Amino acid sequence: SQQGEEDPQALSIQEGENATMNCSYKTSINNLQWYRQNSGRGLVHLILIRSNEREKHSGRLRVTLDTSKKSSSLLITASRAADTASYFCATDSIQGAQKLVFGQGTRLTINP
Amino acid sequence: DAGITQSPRHKVTETGTPVTLRCHQTENHRYMYWYRQDPGHGLRLIHYSYGVKDTDKGEVSDGYSVSRSKTEDFLLTLESATSSQTSVYFCAITSGQGAYEQYFGPGTRLTVT
Numbered sequence: 001s002q003q004g005e006e007d008p009q010a011l012s013i014q015e016g017e018n019a020t021m022n023c024s025y026k027t028s029i030n031n032l033q034w035y036r037q038n039s040g041r042g043l044v045h046l047i048l049i050r051s052n053e054r055e056k057h058s059g060r061l062r063v064t065l066d067t068s069k070k071s072s073s074l075l076i077t078a079s080r081a082a083d084t085a086s087y088f089c090a091t092d093s094i095q096g097a098q099k100l101v102f103g104q105g106t107r108l109t110i111n112p
Numbered sequence: 113d114a115g116i117t118q119s120p121r122h123k124v125t126e127t128g129t130p131v132t133l134r135c136h137q138t139e140n141h142r143y144m145y146w147y148r149q150d151p152g153h154g155l156r157l158i159h160y161s162y163g164v165k166d167t168d169k170g171e172v173s174d175g176y177s178v179s180r181s182k183t184e185d186f187l188l189t190l191e192s193a194t195s196s197q198t199s200v201y202f203c204a205i206t207s208g209q210g211a212y213e214q215y216f217g218p219g220t221r222l223t224v225t
Contacts, residue, residue, distance in 0.1 A: 030212070031212050033212065033213060040219075041218065041219070042116075042202055042204075042216030042217055042218050042219055043155070043202070043204075043214075043216045044216070045213040045214065045215065048212060048213055088154060088155070090214075092212060098143050098160075098162065098206065098208055098212070099145075099157060099160060099170070100157070100212075100214060101157070101171075102147075102154045102155040102156075103154055104152065104153065104154040105154055
């Protein structure tokens with residue numbers, strides 16, 4: 001079963017614009033993470049936000065978490081062609097904190 | 113790829129044959145995971161290990177078995193491969209100890225004909 005559901009499934013924007021991806025989940029979580037996957041490669045960890053945090057920044061990335069709505073968003077500012085990739089949210093439950101459940105991902109395309 | 117290798121990287125096999133995929137890490141991390149990635153399903157956990165000889169099932173464990181006799185190696189075996197097991201398989205590791213981010217290997221593309 002999928003814990004995280006990303007929205008939209010695909011997003012295409014112009015270089016320099018901001019990209020926002022959303023993730024919804026179903027059960028109480030310990031942490032929520034975002035990963036990036038370039039075509040044909042393994043996933044790369046981007047950022048982790050704990051359940052008691054509401055917002056976190058890392059470079060051009062901004063993640064928000066709303067536990068009351070069971071949702072998170074990933075904002076990439078000033079997008080670059082190199083940001084073209086698939087982005088996945090992953091959640092771990094309070095019971096099984098070392099196991100992640102991934103969403104289906106958002107395919108982001110940055111057009112030059 | 114954070115000291116994680118997978119072998120083979122590509123494999124084509126016939127239905128009914130046994131297949132073993134290997135994940136090797138040089139990070140001495142406690143936790144190791146096997147996922148499969150299919151279009152429309154994202155990543156799904158097959159099995160994971162929380163120490164040498166300590167393993168447990170994930171969401172899609174039917175038809176798969178695992179073994180971990182050393183900290184650095186985690187093997188995934190398809191006892192009798194089926195076409196539905198055609199997929200890309202990823203290994204991941206995490207240290208535990210309060211750290212939850214996982215580090216992924218490059219993947220193995222398996223085709224069962």
